[in-house]
Amino acid sequence: MTQAPQPPVRPLRPAQRATRGLLLTLAVISIYAGLTMQTDHLDWGVAVTSFWHNLQLMIAHPHLGQDTWPALWQAFTNTIALALLTTLLGAVIAFFLALATARPFAPRLLALAMRSLMAVIRAIPTILWVLVYATVIGLGNEAAVVGLTFHSVAYLTKAFAEAMETVPPAKLAALRATGCGFWLTVRHALWPEVRASLLSWTFIRFEINFTNAVAVGAAAGTGGIGYNLFMASAFNFDFQEVGLIVYLLLAFAIGLELIAIRMRRHLAH
Amino acid sequence: MPNVYLRRTNRRRWLAFVTACALLVAGQLWLHLDSRQAFTGVWAGLAWLWDNFMPDQAAWHDLPTIAYQLWRTVVIAIAATSTAAIVAVGLGLAGATTTGRVRWLRGGVRLFASVMRNFPFVAWALILLFSFKQNDFTGFLALFLMTIGYLTRAFIETLEEVGGGAIEALEATGARYWPIVIQGVLPAAIGGLLSWVLYMIENNIRDATLVGMLTGTGIGFTFDLYFKSFRYPSAGLVVVALIITTIVIELLATHLRQVLTH
Secondary structure, three states: OOOOOOOOOOOOOHHHHHHHHHHHHHHHHHHHHHHHOOOOOOOHHHHHHHHHHHHHHHHHOOOOOOOOHHHHHHHHHHHHHHHHHHHHHHHHHHHHHHHOOOOOOOOHHHHHHHHHHHHHHHHOOHHHHHHHHHHHHOOOHHHHHHHHHHHHHHHHHHHHHHHHOOOOHHHHHHHHHOOOOHHHHHHHHHHHHHHHHHHHHHHHHHHHHHHHHHHHHHHHOOOOHHHHHHHHHHHOOOHHHHHHHHHHHHHHHHHHHHHHHHHHHHHHO | OOOHHHHHHHHHHHHHHHHHHHHHHHHHHHOOOOHHHHHHHHHHHHHHHHHHOOOOHHHHHOHHHHHHHHHHHHHHHHHHHHHHHHHHHHHHHHHOOOOOOOHHHHHHHHHHHHHHHHOOHHHHHHHHHHHHOOOHHHHHHHHHHHHHHHHHHHHHHHHHHOOHHHHHHHHHOOOOHHHHHHHHHHHHHHHHHHHHHHHHHHHHHHHHHHHHHHHOOHHHHHHHHHHHOOOHHHHHHHHHHHHHHHHHHHHHHHHHHHHHOO
16 A cells, blocks of 8 residues: 655744744743642632722722822822933933943943943842932932932943944944044944934833832832822722822823824834 | 024034933922932942842842742743733734724724823732732732733734735635634734743843732742841842843843744
8 A cells, every 4th residue: 555645844943943932831831820829818709809899999980089189299290300310311321331332332341341230230120229229328319310210221221232233334434534533433423323213212211210210109118109109009098099190190101102103203204 | 604504403403402401400400309419329329239238148048938939920920921912912913903803993902002001000019919919819910911001012013014915815815814813914923922922021020029019929029028127138139139030031032032033
């Protein structure tokens, strides 16, 4: 008996193999997590109904609680100012550090050292920086500013350096060949090329810093609207006020998102 | 001859520069910042960190606890991201212009994604803690809800990149909706989708510390406990463990992303 000829089995491409391996790994880890998840003192029925009830209170009946409007507004603007200041400071510092990190400018050893240092700073969560500085300088805006700036600098340095590395080296070489010094090269060859992308990275960081400023206020108690959010929820159990604060934050964040979309469209042309 | 164009760009440049400086100063005044204190504080803080956070003999005894909590946190962050990814694929298919067949549903999905993306995760963590109490599942749920908006939006963009041409070609052969999606669109987009999942896993492991602090779970809670009971060397060990984990995951994710998208 003769067998029908089998089509040759095509070997998998590396990308396909990686895809299958990754999907399998993620599935196994998720199932393991599901099986070993500790759910002590958890009554599912009660938990779900109470969560649903609180969510309804938040969304449908936002209401002013312990705080007054002026106090809430003051905290809200404080958070915005915090995000703005740390982003700007971070962007300025990161620009110069990125010059020492990007390959066309920095010597290889310096670039490697900077890259590693920034990776370590980025690996430490923002909240830890803020907690440490709150202990050393005392609770307040200073601690939040220093902590948030630290992380912003490390994040933006990486992003800026990557943007600078996309500038064609021939362009830089051309200016150097005419006898331009370092800063003239930066000003006339690098800056016009990377300006748009630096701006959009800075804006992305502003959105992140706004979220972080809220989180830091809640977890470290350094002020801003995050602290009000924490007090309303964890101390006063006033979910109507939580709802109000959430609406305030959502409005600002969605406004930022709309601006970002417009900016991207503007820069693309 | 005066150059009008140059003068105008010059003026705009100055305007941008002055605005940036003004915003810096305004921010400082608004926050009543003591700049000198903040500046000297930077170095004082680093010195303090070096003196107090250096892991000592006692801290090494806490290593098993720290390693276990860190492992749990990583596992839960991966599980939360993967679960969110499954839901986000469904939402992404409904929301992308190429595969979403219902107009109002497309708009609805986009609105939902935007709201979820911008919903302050502190609020999620706090209201979940109130209902689900202090356990692993609360952390899982908080990360899950935080991730879903981001992934839905990213997936919509990735799915749209596959393009209408491929779908039209398959339609011309008489293929129906689900075969087109499962055998045409998803295989073409899977590399991009998984890159986003990897990115979110990386991000969620970074954020897990904060979520853990707020919900009293995982490595964030461990750190909080050591920090608030003044066991700084043990807290320092947590930080070292976090740095190593985050960097390893970042390198792994970067490598995998390169393989996946080639």
